Amino acid sequence: MAGVLWKLEPATAAKHRLYKRYLDAWWPKMLQPTAEGYRRPRVTYVDAFAGPGRYLRGEEGSPVFVLDRLLHHRAADRMLLTRDRVKLIFVEKDKARFEHLQGELTARFGDLAALPVTVVLRRGEAAALTLQLLGETGAWEHPILAVFDSWGNVNVPLNPVIAQIARNPSSEVVVTFGPNWFNRRESEDPDQFDAVFGGRRFWQEASQGDRPSDRWQTWLNAYRSALRRAGFTFQLQFKVVPGSGQPLYLVFGTKHRSGVEARSSMSSMRSSKPARMAMKLSTRASTNRWVSQMGSSADLVPASYLRRTADTAGIVSRWMVTRKRSE
Ligand SMILES: C[S@@+](CC[C@H](N)C(=O)[O-])C[C@H]1O[C@@H](n2cnc3c(N)ncnc32)[C@H](O)[C@@H]1O
Numbered sequence: 001m002a003g004v005l006w007k008l009e010p011a012t013a014a015k016h017r018l019y020k021r022y023l024d025a026w027w028p029k030m031l032q033p034t035a036e037g038y039r040r041p042r043v044t045y046v047d048a049f050a051g052p053g054r055y056l057r058g059e060e061g062s063p064v065f066v067l068d069r070l071l072h073h074r075a076a077d078r079m080l081l082t083r084d085r086v087k088l089i090f091v092e093k094d095k096a097r098f099e100h101l102q103g104e105l106t107a108r109f110g111d112l113a114a115l116p117v118t119v120v121l122r123r124g125e126a127a128a129l130t131l132q133l134l135g136e137t138g139a140w141e142h143p144i145l146a147v148f149d150s151w152g153n154v155n156v157p158l159n160p161v162i163a164q165i166a167r168n169p170s171s172e173v174v175v176t177f178g179p180n181w182f183n184r185r186e187s188e189d190p191d192q193f194d195a196v197f198g199g200r201r202f203w204q205e206a207s208q209g210d211r212p213s214d215r216w217q218t219w220l221n222a223y224r225s226a227l228r229r230a231g232f233t234f235q236l237q238f239k240v241v242p243g244s245g246q247p248l249y250l251v252f253g254t255k256h257r258s259g260v261e262a263r264s265s266m267s268s269m270r271s272s273k274p275a276r277m278a279m280k281l282s283t284r285a286s287t288n289r290w291v292s293q294m295g296s297s298a299d300l301v302p303a304s305y306l307r308r309t310a311d312t313a314g315i316v317s318r319w320m321v322t323r324k325r326s327e
Contacts, residue, residue, distance in 0.1 A: 004096045008055035010242030015176065015250065018238070019062060019147070020069060027070055030143050030170075031079035031086065042085055044139035046146040048126035048156065050090040052097035053104030062149065063090045064104055067119065071109070086117040087137045091129045098123040127156050131164060143170035151178050157195040158226050162253070166231030172254040173232070177220065179246035197226045220249055227253035 023045075030043040045066065053061040060068070067088060073079065079086075092098040102121060105112060112119045120137060122129055126148065134140060146165050148156045154175055156162060165171050190200065197203040206215070206222040224235035232253030240248040 004052055004094075004100050005054055005056045008057065008059045010245045011179075011240045011248040012055075013059070014240045014242055015149075015248055016062065016065065018240070018250070020065060023066055024069060024073065026145060027073055028075040028079055031081070032075060033078075033080070039080060040085075040142060042087065042138060042142035044087045044089065044134065044137060044142065044144045046089045046091075046130060046134070046144065047149065048089075048091045048130050048146060049149045049151075050092040050101055050121075051149075052092070052100035054100070061101070061104070062147070063088075063101060064108060067105070067109065067117075070117065071115070081116040083116065083118045087120065087139060088117060089120045089122070089130075089133045089137065091122050091124060091126050091133070093123065093125055095123065126150070127161060130156070130161050134165075140168055142168075144168055145172055145174070147174045147176075149174075149176045151180070154181065154196050154223070155192060158198040158230050159195075162227065163230040166227070166253060166255070170255075172252060172256075173227070175223070175227075175251045175253075177216075177223070177249040177251070179248065181216075181219070181249075197222060198229060202226060202229075216249065220251065223251055227251065231255070 027043075030040060033039045047062055047066065050063045051061045053064045055061065070076075070081075070086075070088075090101065092101055098121075105119065105121065109115060109119075112121070118137065120133055122133060130146065134144065144165055148154065150156070154177060156175070162173055162175075165173055193203045193207075194200050202225065203219075203222050206218040220237055224237060227235045230253065233255045234253070236252040236254070238250040238252070240250065
């Protein structure tokens with residue numbers, strides 16, 4: 001069991017790089033006025049497993065770097081940041097980590113009530129608080145990006161939490177699966193899996209088949225199917241493979257159409273060290289298959305594709321394309 005802070009694992013560091021690139025593109029896309037002058041009235045970001053805001057050797061945790069990069073974004077003056085328009089919600093269950101996060105945010109950003117965006121920091125259960133806080137902040141009917149970055153357990157119920165976000169316009173989720181997730185199944189509570197996958201029949205097969213070494217793939221397939229049933233047309237799956245240490249898995253749920261384009265456009269990418277990403281994308285219309293491996297050779301993606309990447313899957317792929325140049 002980790003203490004209040006813990007060591008930043010290589011896969012987590014790689015995951016953070018993905019979050020940074022992704023959000024650097026997501027915020028201006030959501031917040032800048034369109035060419036026609038339309039401004040979204042509200043945009044909400046949720047980090048439901050926020051952590052303490054720092055790692056043992058001083059590296060920043062996700063709430064700290066997400067807020068920092070938003071406030072200091074090079075397009076910040078075009079994003080029309082106001083407290084009413086931009087909301088960030090951070091939930092952490094553990095008391096000591098929650099208090100640590102509170103201290104980190106205040107030390108870094110000063111009085112949170114004086115920031116040009118609203119930061120909601122709440123101690124408690126992600127599953128219980130996510131919908132409640134989305135309601136309290138007036139997030140519904142406007143874009144939401146919700147990150148569920150738990151450790152071993154993905155303990156966020158498909159219904160109603162994930163499904164309600166899936167029904168909301170222009171909204172998406174990112175769910176991470178740590179390495180332990182695929183090893184400790186037998187000792188877990190089956191009722192909890194029922195909630196995560198939306199019913200026993202949707203996960204029982206995954207718990208039985210395959211050699212242990214292949215089991216993660218079956219579980220992720222089951223989870224992508226769950227996201228699809230919840231209402232996300234596209235499910236993008238990332239395997240973060242660090243140069244050392246255990247891999248991490250991320251699943252994106254989105255409803256944007258260009259995920260299909262991303263699949264075909266990225267098939268030319270190759271892998272690289274130290275943090276290699278492999279992505280799998282599935283839609284209702286396509287079979288599940290690995291579609292790309294990405295890394296420092298990612299700028300092989302055709303420029304014509306970049307011009308068409310107007311939505312989330314595009315942002316994800318653009319992150320992969322631009323990573324080499326910007327880091
Ligand atoms: C993987 S860490 C989060 C790391 C953080 N997102 C980052 O990238 O820096 C998971 C965190 O979720 C917290 N946690 C565990 N179960 C939770 C729950 N049911 N609701 C909210 N937080 C929870 C843990 O205390 C831990 O701090």
